[in-house]
Amino acid sequence: NAGVTQTPKFQVLKTGQSMTLQCAQDMNHEYMSWYRQDPGMGLRLIHYSVGAGITDQGEVPNGYNVSRSTTEDFPLRLLSAAPSQTSVYFCASSPRKGSSGNTIYFGEGSWLTVV
């Protein structure tokens, strides 16, 4: 049981390039989400999904796309990278929405630098 797996761990991009951060979980969680972490701002929600085929925007969705074709995978796409997207990205998952006792489980993070 690997939990939440993110790749790559480190990436440097040039402004305007596109890339995909991969996220997979093997806990059969319905809910998955992407956060970015910036100094002094905590974690801010980018996009989330409550199940396969369903995605929605979080607090800071601009410049990012997501899809959820399977329960296990939730990739985050940067369409045209900008220096403001330099951040640490965390994928997370948790059991079904609304269930009592929900806990969120995080991946190990992806450090992205846009130059």
Place this chain on the structure above:
Amino acid sequence: AQSVSQHNHHVILSEAASLELGCNYSYGGTVNLFWYVQYPGQHLQLLLKYFSGDPLVKGIKGFEAEFIKSKFSFNLRKPSVQWSDTAEYFCAVLRPYGQNFVFGPGTRLSVLP
């Protein structure tokens, strides 16, 4: 607006000192409350959580937190910190039928040996 605030941006303590990190949230009604810890260069790990029942919650590594509903607070405590507690600490709130966790901005704890 939904928000979670943490009182201190950076706390510096000597080993064996007592710790209290403040957390306040702005929702009415029932909430689930969490404290997560992030050691340098690592991902977030759950320290403790409160869903219902006894408002004093014990977590891993000697940490505890007290939920005070009237004050909308969930402060984290540890009687005696160690150098290995140096990390960033995040308070988070989940409404039971909500979908998204809302995190506070974090408090960086530095413990001096």
